[in-house]
Every structure is written in C-alpha cells, then in structure tokens.
Amino acid sequence: MTTPAPGTLAWFEVASDDPEGTQKFYGNLFDWTFESSGSLTNGGLDYRNITASGADTPMGGVFGTGGKLPNHAVFYILVADIDATCADAEQLGGSVINKSPARPGTPAFAYLRDPSGNQFGIFTPAS
Template identity: 30%
Template structure:
C-alpha cells in the first residue's frame, strides 16, 4: 500500500478507560477483530476489518483520563515541518513531534477554533489498510466547527486543501480536496442545536453493510443514538456515541436516496 498524499486522512485511534469494553462494543458493531496489545507503546491495540488495519484503541496515559474521543490523523511527509506550519497558522501543538519506533512519527495539534487532530509521518505503518467501501473501514470524516471560518483558513494553509461548498440552504458545509481529488473530508458548521458544552471535534464515519442493523447493535450494547438513521444521496447514516462517550458515525454507502446536491468550487 502506498503512503497517502500529504493531508489525506490516514489513521484513527481512540483512548478508552475500558479498552476491553471498547473492543467488545466495536467488535460487535463494526465486526472488528483486535491484535495483541503493544506494551512498549502503552498497550496500543490495532483493530482489523476482515484482516486489514482499520483503527486502534489504547488506554489513556496518566493525566489524560476523561471522556473518550476518536482522533483522526492526517498524512505528512515531514511531521516536524507540518508542526511548524500549524504554529505559523495559529494552531497549537499539544504533543510535540515524536518517533514511534520504526512505525513512523506523529504529533497532536489543535486548530485555532479548537479542533483536535493528529499528524502521521509513515514509517513501516502507512495508515489504513482498508478500502473505504470495506465493511468496518473508515470512509469519511467531518470537522464540526463552531467558528468555521477559522478551520476554512487553517486547514488549507497547512495541508494545501482546495474547498468546495455544498449548495444547501439548511447547512453550512464544505468539502476539502487535494487538487481535484476528494479526500473523504468535509467541514460542518455547528449550529445552536449543539449544546454549548460540546467542543468542536472531527467526527469519523465507518462503513457498515446495514446502517439500521449497526444502530440496533450499538444501542443494545449501551451506545446512544444521536441522529438518524437517515437516508441521503451519499448513503444511509446515523450518528452515535459509544458507551464510553466517544462520538462516531456509521454509514451504508450502498443505500442511497435523493439527488446529489450542487457543489461550487471556491478555490
């Protein structure tokens, strides 16, 4: 598998106080299996969808206990140079660039609007091994921003994204692209419907064969349905929180409804 282009979503992981509980939940909902814990790297445990690397779960480090959340990583050819760009454009580095053995190098950062994300420079671990249409695979992400103009300035400056606007009177939504290539990344403005105590975040979507079945499995296991299921031109999807509070979405991209909205290039 080739290293993805700079700025491409390339990996996702989450910290869980109850890792075994997270493994049971996502194993049932997404069909994941799990590798052995890597004690050398804080018991980092890789998840697999049909034998392909799909994501990872890990216990929290001391001092980082709290609500669980998925973290999306963007590909970089030079994590130190990307960290410098993040600072130059008003972002903050939460974890300085560090090597993770032979696997690669990483940092954690926050955009000027408060959105937390990771940067990954591949070594032997190049990122997702799954195709986006594989069951259980990452297939889409949305930056939920309270101050969207900050994200719309910051992310293109750091990663060279171009922008497209979805022409829909009901939402403020943009697609980020690399040239003319889509990269499974959008930006959604958080409306007043979102409680003020919910910070901006990146919502990750995982592909499922049947959205309604995945929702039923998730809620039976203690997950909370936040939105949907809803059919759209992009697939039938739903937003959920797992039993430990981590937000994510599931989507059946094979079940679509309605016409594709008009999209306008902005850059």
Template identity: 35%
Template sequence: MKFNQVGWFEFGANQPEKAKEFYKKMFGWDFKTNPDLESQGYQYDGIIEPGNEIPTGGMMYTADKMEEYAVFYVFIENIHEAIEKAQENGGKLIWGPVTDDSNITFARLKDNSGHQFGLFSVKN
C-alpha cells in the same frame, strides 16, 4: 472502500472561513460546497485532501447552533443493523439515520464509554 473501515471524517466549525484558512495552510486541504444537505437546513463543505479528486471528509458550519466537534465515520453495509448492534453493546444513538440528496445514509452515535462516532452507508 471496504465495509467496517473509516471512510470519512468530519468536524464542525463556528468560524468556518477561519478553519478553512488554517487547514489549507496546515495540510493543503481544499474545500468544496456540498449542496446535498442544504435542503435540510445545513451548510456543509467537502474536504479534498492533497492527491484526491473527491472529498474524503467534511466540515459542518455549526454557527453556534451546536458544539464544535470532530468525529470519524465507518462505512457499513446496513445502517439499521449497525445501530441496533451498537445499542445492544451499550451504545446510544445521538441522531439519525438521515439520508441526504445523494442517497448516503448516516447516523451519529456514542460508544459505551461516551465517545462519539458516525456510521454511513449507501442507500440502494
């Protein structure tokens, strides 16, 4: 994976089992429980697209605790520098950065016109 390219997608679902059934039938996606965020109180499934062996996206169980959403994540070299750069250009940090149990650090932001996007990097 190269820096500054979309490397992950994610959506939040209030009815995750219903969403999984839909996307399985629609695109052939498989879902695999990801325990890395459980310690922080989140239920999350990795999405494995046909032809891939590892997840390339994920589904957050929102359980009516937050709005449903869809967002893309860009793989970057230094998350703190990227957040600062976004803020310098009119963007806003929504949450994060957070590092999960597999040492992936991610954050959610809004661009200067209000669209959400995410950043992620691998913690050394």
C-alpha cells in the same frame, strides 16, 4: 471511484461555528482544498468537502454549525445497514444519539456513543 468496504473509516467531519476560519486553518496546515457541497447547500447548510493535495476524491468535510451545535470533530465508519449497526451497538453497550434516514443525494447516517462515551458516526453511501 470505488466504494470502501463496510467497516472502513471512510469520512471525517469538523463542525465549526467559524467554517471560514476552520477552512483557512486546515487548508494552510495540510494543503487541503475545500468545495461547497451542492447537495447539502440546497438545504441551507454550510458544508464544504475537503480534499487532500493530490487526491481525486474528498475525504471529509467542514460543517458550518451557525452556532447551533458545539464545535467538534467526528469520524464516520461505512456500514451496510444503519438500523442493524445501531441495534448491534446497543447490544454491545453503546447508544444511539441520533439517526437520520437517507434523502435524495445524501447518505443515511447515525451518531453513536461507544461504552466509554466517545461519539462517532456511521453511514451508508447515498444512492
């Protein structure tokens, strides 16, 4: 699998307090398959990678919030440098909501808001 170029819409996530129901809905609607992500489930999170029918690699995930976050969906853009992209976003009128450093086997990521208030994510691939 090749890594997408920086600036590419490269992932999406559906956060839900009912991951089983979310999986059933999208699985039946789009014929998607789901697989628990071992690297994240070890940390106690319920995360399920989504793969489209006929695809070789996952394209997104369902995150079980356990009711600790509002239900939402977000898209992620791949970037070369989290810190530089966060600084650029702020210079352009956006804001950084949260930034998480990379951990072994997981990507570094951040949640941002554009000047209109829309939330989106950025990430660098896991090493």
